[in-house]
Amino acid sequence: MKFKLPCETLTKQGKRPCRAPGIVCKNGSIRCKVHGGYSSGPKTKEGKAKSANNIIKYNDQRASNKRQINEQDL
Numbered sequence: 001m002k003f004k005l006p007c008e009t010l011t012k013q014g015k016r017p018c019r020a021p022g023i024v025c026k027n028g029s030i031r032c033k034v035h036g037g038y039s040s041g042p043k044t045k046e047g048k049a050k051s052a053n054n055i056i057k058y059n060d061q062r063a064s065n066k067r068q069i070n071e072q073d074l
């Protein structure tokens with residue numbers, strides 16, 4: 001079922017809600033087209049693997065960035 005409801009995402013500008021018309025996602029939150037409401041995620045096996053790898057890569061990058069900052073502080 002698809003309803004037109006105001007998006008719940010907090011924007012980067014002033015942490016205000018987005019309020020653009022969106023739909024209810026699988027996890028119960030309301031998202032507009034900008035904030036991923038209309039995307040159902042990767043479909044194929046390769047796509048799912050790629051997406052998982054991207055998350056791992058991102059987390060590694062964040063961890064290494066944090067380490068660099070801590071080394072500069074010392």
Ligand SMILES: [Zn+2]
Nearest residue numbers: 007018032035
């Ligand atoms: Zn939104």
